[in-house]
Amino acid sequence: MVALSRGGAAGVAAGAAVLGGLLLFATAAPTSLVDAPAYEIDESLAGEVTSGTTPALSPFYDVADWQPGPPGTLVRAEPIDGAPDGMRLFRILYQSTDLQGNAIPVTGLYAVPAGDPPPGGFPLVGFGHGTTGIGQACGMSQAPLDDDTPSRSNFVPHIEPLVEQGWAVVASDYSGMGAPGPASYLVGPLEGRGILDTMRAVQSPAPEIGSVAIDTSKMGVYGKSQGGEAVLSAMELAPTYAPDLDIAGGVSLAPGFTPALQGVLDAVASNPTSTSQNMFVLLIARSYAENYPQYTNLDEILSDVGKEKMAILDQYCGGDLADRVVDVPLSELLNTPVASGLVTALGEAMPGSTPLKMPAIIVQGLEDTTILPQFTHAQVMSRCALGDTVFYVRYPFDDHPSLNYQARLNQPSVIDWMEARWADEPAPDNCANQLLGTTNLAAGVGR
Amino acid sequence: MNREFLPEAVVGITVGLLLAVLAVYRTSKAPSSGILTRGAMMSVLLYAIVAAGVLVTEGLTFIGLLLLLVMLCLPVVGMMFAERTPAVTGQAARVARAAVSIGLTAAMLIAAAQTLSLLSRVDPRTLVVVLTVVTGLLVAVEGTRSSGRIGSWATWLLIVPILISLALGFLLGNAGQAISPIIVTGGLSVAAVVCLMVAFLVLGTADAALAASHRIGGWSPVRVLGGVFGVVILIVFGLLMFFGGAVIAPSIQFFVVPANIDALPGLAGVLLAVLTVLFAAVVAGALAGLRPTADAAGLGWLIGGAAIAAGVALLDPGLDWVVVATALAAASVALATTARGVLGGLIGAGVMAVVLTVTGAMTWSWWAALAIVVVAVVGRLLSGAGSSSSVDSPAVSGPEPTLDASHNPG
Numbered sequence: 001m002v003a004l005s006r007g008g009a010a011g012v013a014a015g016a017a018v019l020g021g022l023l024l025f026a027t028a029a030p031t032s033l034v035d036a037p038a039y040e041i042d043e044s045l046a047g048e049v050t051s052g053t054t055p056a057l058s059p060f061y062d063v064a065d066w067q068p069g070p071p072g073t074l075v076r077a078e079p080i081d082g083a084p085d086g087m088r089l090f091r092i093l094y095q096s097t098d099l100q101g102n103a104i105p106v107t108g109l110y111a112v113p114a115g116d117p118p119p120g121g122f123p124l125v126g127f128g129h130g131t132t133g134i135g136q137a138c139g140m141s142q143a144p145l146d147d148d149t150p151s152r153s154n155f156v157p158h159i160e161p162l163v164e165q166g167w168a169v170v171a172s173d174y175s176g177m178g179a180p181g182p183a184s185y186l187v188g189p190l191e192g193r194g195i196l197d198t199m200r201a202v203q204s205p206a207p208e209i210g211s212v213a214i215d216t217s218k219m220g221v222y223g224k225s226q227g228g229e230a231v232l233s234a235m236e237l238a239p240t241y242a243p244d245l246d247i248a249g250g251v252s253l254a255p256g257f258t259p260a261l262q263g264v265l266d267a268v269a270s271n272p273t274s275t276s277q278n279m280f281v282l283l284i285a286r287s288y289a290e291n292y293p294q295y296t297n298l299d300e301i302l303s304d305v306g307k308e309k310m311a312i313l314d315q316y317c318g319g320d321l322a323d324r325v326v327d328v329p330l331s332e333l334l335n336t337p338v339a340s341g342l343v344t345a346l347g348e349a350m351p352g353s354t355p356l357k358m359p360a361i362i363v364q365g366l367e368d369t370t371i372l373p374q375f376t377h378a379q380v381m382s383r384c385a386l387g388d389t390v391f392y393v394r395y396p397f398d399d400h401p402s403l404n405y406q407a408r409l410n411q412p413s414v415i416d417w418m419e420a421r422w423a424d425e426p427a428p429d430n431c432a433n434q435l436l437g438t439t440n441l442a443a444g445v446g447r
Numbered sequence: 448m449n450r451e452f453l454p455e456a457v458v459g460i461t462v463g464l465l466l467a468v469l470a471v472y473r474t475s476k477a478p479s480s481g482i483l484t485r486g487a488m489m490s491v492l493l494y495a496i497v498a499a500g501v502l503v504t505e506g507l508t509f510i511g512l513l514l515l516l517v518m519l520c521l522p523v524v525g526m527m528f529a530e531r532t533p534a535v536t537g538q539a540a541r542v543a544r545a546a547v548s549i550g551l552t553a554a555m556l557i558a559a560a561q562t563l564s565l566l567s568r569v570d571p572r573t574l575v576v577v578l579t580v581v582t583g584l585l586v587a588v589e590g591t592r593s594s595g596r597i598g599s600w601a602t603w604l605l606i607v608p609i610l611i612s613l614a615l616g617f618l619l620g621n622a623g624q625a626i627s628p629i630i631v632t633g634g635l636s637v638a639a640v641v642c643l644m645v646a647f648l649v650l651g652t653a654d655a656a657l658a659a660s661h662r663i664g665g666w667s668p669v670r671v672l673g674g675v676f677g678v679v680i681l682i683v684f685g686l687l688m689f690f691g692g693a694v695i696a697p698s699i700q701f702f703v704v705p706a707n708i709d710a711l712p713g714l715a716g717v718l719l720a721v722l723t724v725l726f727a728a729v730v731a732g733a734l735a736g737l738r739p740t741a742d743a744a745g746l747g748w749l750i751g752g753a754a755i756a757a758g759v760a761l762l763d764p765g766l767d768w769v770v771v772a773t774a775l776a777a778a779s780v781a782l783a784t785t786a787r788g789v790l791g792g793l794i795g796a797g798v799m800a801v802v803l804t805v806t807g808a809m810t811w812s813w814w815a816a817l818a819i820v821v822v823a824v825v826g827r828l829l830s831g832a833g834s835s836s837s838v839d840s841p842a843v844s845g846p847e848p849t850l851d852a853s854h855n856p857g
Contacts (some may be wrong), residue, residue, distance in 0.1 A: 009588045010472035016584055017468055020577030021461030027570040028453050259700040260630060262691050263619025337621075340629040343691055347630045352699035366449050377448040378702035384565055385697035432568040433561045436575075436763035 029432035032380075038367070038397035039406035049401065051153040051318025055143035057136055060091050061107060063179045068103030069095040071193070072200025072242070075105065077208040082145050086114050087163045090209050091141040094201035096193050098175065098182055099291050107178030108198045109141035109151070111159050112168040112212050121213030123422055125162060126199040126247075127171040128191065128223025128230035129154040131256070131318075134183040134283050138317035139173025150318035157404035158224060165415055168214060169222075170198040174230070182290045183313075185283035186226060186258060188233030188349045190291060195221060195234040196242040218422040221250040222414070224404060225371060228255030228362075229351065232379070236354040248421040249359045251414045253407050254371040254400060257379055258284060260347035265338040271330040276370065278330050279322045282309055285334070288345045296341030306333035352382040359389035359427035361417045363407045365398030384431030391417065391428045448706055452715045456567035459716030460574075463723025464581050467731070470600040470724075471585050471593040478595045483664025485602040486595030487671045488678070489728040490657045493551060494522050494647055495679055496558050496729065497770055501639055501811055503701075506632025506693040509625060512683045514640060516676055518647055523668045525651020525781070526658055535830075537786040541748075543779045543793055547653040548736030549752045549759070550773025552579075555733055556760035557769065559726035566705055567719055572761055579757040582731040587749055590740045591659050594731040601728035605678050607721045612685030615704065620688030628692025639811035645819050646774035653777035656732050659739030767810040771819075772800050778822035788830030795825040 060078055069075070073095040080089035090110040098104050113122060132138040132150030144155040154171070162169045172194035175181040184190045199221075203214055223231035235250045258265070271277065285301040298307055305328055312324050325333075360383070364376040373394070383390040391412070398406045407414045412428075421427060478486070498518050502511045534540070559578055560571035585593040616625070651657065660666070686694050695701060708715045737752040738745035759769060779792025799818040800809065808814035 006472065006475060006588075009584070010468060013468040013471070013581060013584045013588075014465060016577075016581050017461060017464035020464060020573075020581060021457050023573050023577060024460060024569045025453065025457040027573045028457070029564075029568045029570060031451055031453070031568070033451055257699055259703050260691065261619070261689070261700050261703060262621060262624065262629070263615075263689065264703065267619075340624070340691070344629045344631055347691070347695075347700070350699055353695060353697060373449055374706045375699065375703070378699045378706035381565060381702040381706055382697040382699050385561075385702075432564040433571055435564070436557065436560060436571045436761060 029430060029435065032392040032430050033394045033396055034410065034412070036395055036406065036410045039402040039409070041402055041405065049153045049156050050148050051132060051150040052320050053146070053148040054135070054315070054317045054320045055137050055146060055149050055151075058142070060093070061136060061178050063093070063105045066093070066105045066179070071095050071097050071103070072197040074201040074204050074206050077110070077206050079208065080145065084160065088112050088114050089144065092170070092198070092201060093179060094197055096175065096197040099187070099190055104175055104181045105179035106172060106175050106181060106194050106197065107139060107141050108170055108172045109144060109159070110168070110170045110202050110209065111163045113163055113166055117213040118166065120217070121215035122166065122168040123218035123220070124168045124170065124199060124202070124214045125219070125418070126195040126221045126231070126234065127159060127162070127169050128195055128221065128227025128234070129171055130225035130227050131185070131280065131283070132177070133313065133317035133321045134176055134185050134286060135314045135317055136176070136178060136180065139177035140171040141173055141178060153318060158222070161408060162222065168202070168212065170202050172198045183283070183287040185287040186229060186256060186349070187287050187291050188229060188351050189237060191230035192233035192237040193241060195230060196238060196245060199245055200242060217246060219245060219247050220418050220421065221247060222418070223251070223255070224253040225400070226256050228252040229257055232351040232360065235356050235358060235360060236351050239357045247358050249361070249418065249427065251418060252360060252362045253414070254364055254368055254403055255362065255376060255379060256371050257350055257352075257375045258346055259375065259378065260343050260350060262338060262340065262343050265343060266336055269331060269334040269336045269338050274326040274329055276322055276326075278325045278333060281330065281334060282306065282313060282325055285342070286310060286313055288342055288349075292341070292345035292348070295345045296339050300339035301335060301342050303333060303335055309333065352379050355386045356383070356388045359391070359421065359429070361391045361393065361414055363393045363395070363403065363414060365395045365400065365403040365406070367397055367399040368403065370400040384433055387434065389427045389429045390431055392430055448709050450709050452709050453568060455713065455716040456569065456719050459719035460563065460567070460569065460723045462716070463720040464577070464727065466600065466720065466724050467581065467597045467727040468585065470596045471589055473596070478592055480664060480666065482599040483595045483660060484666040484671055484674070486598030486732065487657070487660045487664060487666050488602050488674045489598035490654070490660055490732040491519055491522060491671060491675045492678065493555060493729045493732060494519055495675070497554060497766065498643055498647070500558070500766060501643060502635065503694050503696040505635055506630065506695045507683065508628050508632060508693045509687060511635060512680070512687070514635070515679060515683070518643055519675055519679065520672060521644055521647040522651030522654060522657060523672060525648045526654060526661060527668065529652040529658065530661070533784065535780060535783055535786055535789050537789070539786050539789040539793060540780055543776050543789055544653050544655045545737055545748055545752055546776035547650060547773055548655055548733055549756045550769055550776060551650070551654065551733035551736070552730060552753065552756035553759035554766055554769045554773065555726065555729045556756060557763050557766055559730065560760060563719065563722060563726070566708060567715070575757050575760045578727065578730055579753050582727055582734055583749065583753040586731050586734045586738060587746060590738055591656070591663055591735045594656065594728065594735040595660065595664065597724065597728040597731050601725045602674070604721050604724050607718070609678065609681045609685070612682045612689070616685035616688030621691070622688055624692045625684055625687035626692070630691040630693040630695065632693045632695065636811065638813045638816070641813070642771070642811040642816040645816045646770060649774050649777045649781040649819055649823060652781040654736060655739065656736030659735065663739070765810070768804070771803070771809055771811070771815045774819050775799055775822050778819045779826050781823040781826065783826030784830040788826040791829035792822050792826030795822045
């Protein structure tokens, strides 16, 4: 080698560089982009996933007689009449904790297959629902069987098909959305506690529910949009908050994140148009002001116009709420620059910096204009850098609604992925950086 | 990230590798002092890559930036200390110094492979091999000249991350928040900072590439550190403005910009080309410690060392493990004045590495810092008990490296 002329040595080095490039191309890790056509939503189903009606609040959510108790304790339950064939539905009230560690009552929906459980019991999935508001009438347990309600819009594409798989599904309403409590929109640690405590709560026998055998070795979490972020928060929290739960993995569909970046938030807040973002920012403002008073408050975050909208958040849900807050440009709702305390709080609440102790599958449609794929990708990169076991799937032609079906019905199917975790198969991982030896150190590998 | 850009990414990385080759073979003239000074900057920035990776896990704030600057002085201080001390020659000392070069090379290969694969999904194992082969070829033929030339180009290319960082900071950030953070951090780990400082100081005493670069180039430590400080301050301050006063990684906000690397066609390729040159420079810089000049006697060490470094990088026990292990090896020659002392230090380093690994303390911990100090002291104490017949000066054995063309194998 050293006998080469200078030109020869340069040629060898350049040749090695070009050959190296070819090898890099040939050996690259598989893409996360799935070769699948867009999922066409059945028009007859589309009507069932709207959420233009705010349901009335039933007496079940009156907690005048509630007493604080250990988190994850079931307080009471009631059956919901008219459940579809093959399943039973219950409203549940259970104990959870707020971010200050105080006991709070939270409600949820428990859906179980009607037949006999398989040997060992039903698998149990904690479900995180997408954006429906923050009002007491906006939770999953309110009216899952009534058309055009927020809970129906999550029940049809998610909860019902999961129960049809033979899984027991428990969906937290999240704090404040049923029983009174602090608003929880995108407050990851609060949503996460709600999800984990529902999974604990339904493992206790209750006279209203009867004996439902749960296979505690087959548990998982599953969420979409706001719920996608909530289940990732729950997965981060689980080892410390609920170490008693043996969660095998989590499914996160188009998770909703708000990165703690002042410049990005200022750009959003300067939007001179009225969009669905109006509802999102109002929900965030209210939730963060209530949970992080040490950092911020509504006066800092919202303009007078924005503060006038606060009462509406308590009264309406889903599309019914969104329609009532799009009458002004987004830029008129928020103070700009965005309150630095809100950025501080978002920095604490958003998941992405704590390693997961279980594998995750994160799915994103690239035509999604509600959840920007770039933020999902940033979350996945962070997960890969943390050494998490993450299987990232991108559907090139799907948007926010169609992903609900695509992720279940196409391959790789999130249902199959979850079943494989319960079968103790090695979890797939397409983080290219983990092909080095650190793969063996990744926390979730092997489960 | 809405599209696949693997072909673009691979072209970018390949162009980066070809730029490294071009930098080395652009001219046959001896490198100027400016080139060697800029090359030395990359040898010091190697330590910044290690330190920044530690500091950002808890949150790199303005205070962290100041600490980082202090840390970056330590390898140079260590090098100057070694230059003023009669150096030990002999096989044990050569093994210890080679271990340091191998460890630093492995650390940079890991950093390069993790970063580039995370951004582009290329296989990091292939990247380790390719980067080792290409930089190894360049260093084999040109020695420190090659690392100096690549480092010089890389230093100019640092203008790209500097401009990106400042643009993000000034357009989407806040200068006041850079100094008064709005992002809450976990607080710096004192153990990690102390361990890094101890490790950097002893690594400086045994970093043969840095020492050879100084001996050949005769660069001013003040000038090199001034340049390094300028680069680090500009990049980190821009990021501090953008991130609200604390750079936390991994985090979703940290990756928001990399996740948009496909925003413009060609952007990913350009950024990956720049990063590839930067990593080629630090890898070549570390490798040059195994063969500072083009004398044939060092070729076996270079080939063997590069192979071991690549092997360690492929196993990737973690950057912290690799750097602490390297610092333990460096400690064996840091204070030793005899071959016996170095040998004792090396044995001590091996024992300490095993104990720290078994106990889970082979990371930025108090125990690791203590172990590094203990190994250095053991080397010193055993030196006192032995003869001084193996003491020589300067620090690196073999012929005195010069810029004379006779070292060019032609």
